[in-house]
Amino acid sequence: MAGVSVRALAQSAVRAGYEIACLDYFGDCDLPTDAPIASVCDVGNDSYDASVLPDHAQHLTYDAVTYVANLEDHPTVVTRLAGDRPILGNTTGTLMAVRHWPGLIDFCRRQEVGMPSTMFGGDPHMTDASLGKWLLKPEKGGGGHAVRQWDGKEPEAGLYLQKQVEGIVASAVFEADGDQCRVMGITEQLTGLDRFGADGFRYCGNIFPLVRTSVDDKILGQWVRKTTAKLTSHFGLRGVNGIDFVIPDTGNPVLLEVNPRPPASAELVELSLGESIFSAHLNPMAGRAALHEPTTLIFGKAIVYARKEVTMPDTASWFSMDRRDIPWPGQRIQAHHPICTVLVSGRNRRDCLHRLGEAADLVRLDIGDSMNPKEV
DSSP: OEESOOHHHHHHHHHTTOOOOEEESSOOTTSOTTSOEEEGGGGTOSSOOGGGHHHHHTTOOOSOBOBOTTGGGOHHHHHHHHTTSOBSSSOHHHHHHHTOHHHHHHHHHHTTOOOOOEEOTTOGGGGOGGGOOEEEEESSOOTTTTOEEOOSSOOOTTEEEEEOOOSEEEEEEEEEESSOEEEEEEEEEEESOGGGTOOTTOEEEEEESOOOOSSOHHHHHHHHHHHHHHHHHHHTOEEEEEEEEEEOSSSSOEEEEEEOSOOTTHHHHHHHHOOOHHHHHHSTTOOOOOSSOOOSSEEEEEEEEOSSOEEOOOOGGGGGTTEESOOOTTOEEOTTSEEEEEEEEESSHHHHHHHHHHHHHHHHHHHTOOOOOOOO
């Protein structure tokens, strides 16, 4: 398993009885203890660079490759990691097709799947000040990182413009076999919340199931099923995938992007419904039954970002708490980098958000990163 952080999918695989090797940036200390692990952090790298992953993989023995964020933007890295081994999930050809923005936009236009207006460098309309609010986004990016309001200047290479759509940001998790698909869950996406140290449009978590919406549940479900079915049949999506979309106050949802690999929100689907995300990724559409009925609880996860540079204390006690992606004692975490993930459940959305905020505050208290955060 390779990507920025493989912990969630790795734990899912081990629970399902699979033997794995882990290759990511963080090398968190709650990765499966029996798994061979290679971490970019171990060699002192302060920033993540997907291109170095194959070099670290030389020390691992494995029979197949699967990946998480952000390797959907680096198909050549996936190819190098796989070599002559099979790729579990989407092939590199599928990655190149679904992450080619002009092609995705054209397909959605023809299939009447709404997407925000998008402009690339050189578009003659870029100087038109009457176009409304636009966001500047990286062509290769994820989690809202480096997304910002457009200042009216010509985008640099590797950036594009997307019209800002106001509404509730949501995500859907679905499994697909290249032809058919099944929606596993729909979540609300949390972005830019100061309580968790996330600014701008940065991703900081999910709430499952989605309960905060102005669209009728039946209509929303139909839109998600039809959209994922169209994407699956056209691009040949396989394994567990995700889509991000916006639910405006009026009108149909608007697709933002396709994530052709297990998304971060899938962890909550497994936690709530008992379905093994890795089993679904390995054998999609296999007719599995949920291990237990969905609960009446609302589940939430949040990434806690550092507000200042901190050095981690002893984190051994964190294993007994609802904390994940646990750093190593003595590890230095730079400002604006993730500290850990917190998982909670609540009676309703408000209660769940409150508990997430409290859990984040306790993390900061433990590491001396308290700076009077605002309430959610």
